[in-house]
Amino acid sequence: MRVSFGDVNALDGLSLTADEGSVTALLGPNGAGKTTFIRCCTGLARPDSGSLSILGLSPGSPDVLPMIGLMPQSTGAWSGVRAGELLRYLASLYADPQPVHELIHLLGIAQFEKTPYRRLSGGQQQAVNFAGALVGRPALVFLDEPTAGLDPRARRLSWDIVRQLRDAGVAVLLTTHDMAEAAALADRVHIVDRGKVMVSGTAAELTVDGSLEDAYLRHTSGESR
Numbered sequence: 693m694r695v696s697f698g699d700v701n702a703l704d705g706l707s708l709t710a711d712e713g714s715v716t717a718l719l720g721p722n723g724a725g726k727t728t729f730i731r732c733c734t735g736l737a738r739p740d741s742g743s744l745s746i747l748g749l750s751p752g753s754p755d756v757l758p759m760i761g762l763m764p765q766s767t768g769a770w771s772g773v774r775a776g777e778l779l780r781y782l783a784s785l786y787a788d789p790q791p792v793h794e795l796i797h798l799l800g801i802a803q804f805e806k807t808p809y810r811r812l813s814g815g816q817q818q819a820v821n822f823a824g825a826l827v828g829r830p831a832l833v834f835l836d837e838p839t840a841g842l843d844p845r846a847r848r849l850s851w852d853i854v855r856q857l858r859d860a861g862v863a864v865l866l867t868t869h870d871m872a873e874a875a876a877l878a879d880r881v882h883i884v885d886r887g888k889v890m891v892s893g894t895a896a897e898l899t900v901d902g903s904l905e906d907a908y909l910r911h912t913s914g915e916s917r
């Protein structure tokens with residue numbers, strides 16, 4: 693796929709697949725194009741060229757939207773809505789949502805359920821965002837830096853939930869700057885730089901000659917875009 697913003701080629705021939713029942717991780721420098729890719733997959737942006745099939749359907753089509761979940765990097769939009777109310781509202785948009793009380797329990801949201809979203813800590817907002825991505829029982833879920841800024845316990849909880857999703861047959865596509873996270877979770881890792889996949893493989897395949905961070909540094913340029 694190709695996507696340009698003026699002179700910036702945010703996606704410059706990026707190509708990849710993500711399988712059901714597996715975790716696919718995108719690693720890459722700031723500005724490499726990871727979020728742009730997720731925005732195209734979720735119908736929030738349109739590629740200038742290339743093709744994209746989401747569960748066999750066009751991204752953004754009414755048939756596909758109920759089957760995908762998105763945890764964005766940040767959502768400034770929710771403002772004064774209380775966490776629990778927000779999740780109940782999101783649940784009301786789906787025909788067969790996961791019960792909100794289950795998600796509140798799963799993600800440890802109960803103690804701040806009645807707090808307005810904008811007053812939550814960064815990590816608490818992440819938990820609500822994660823719950824929002826899962827409430828529609830997605831077959832494919834996009835998690836954009838799901839554990840950035842989380843404390844170790846919350847990060848481990850997120851990892852457990854990602855593994856449960858995978859074991860339930862969900863396709864999980866996540867971005868991360870945490871090499872340990874990619875190594876621990878991903879069935880397949882794609883290292884992206886300047887809008888292209890530079891190398892792909894299992895963590896084991898990519899770490900034959902050193903750590904995943906070594907592979908990352910070898911396959912990315914660090915040039916600003």
Ligand SMILES: Nc1ncnc2c1ncn2[C@@H]1O[C@H](COP(=O)(O)OP(=O)(O)OP(=O)(O)O)[C@@H](O)[C@H]1O
Binds near residue numbers: 722727
């Ligand atoms: N709406 C936009 N308008 C103009 N430029 C954009 C827009 N969205 C993204 N870009 C540019 O496209 C490039 C890719 O950005 P993107 O957010 O996809 O990177 P990323 O890999 O997700 O980075 P990070 O790791 O920092 O989240 C960047 O140079 C960014 O400035």
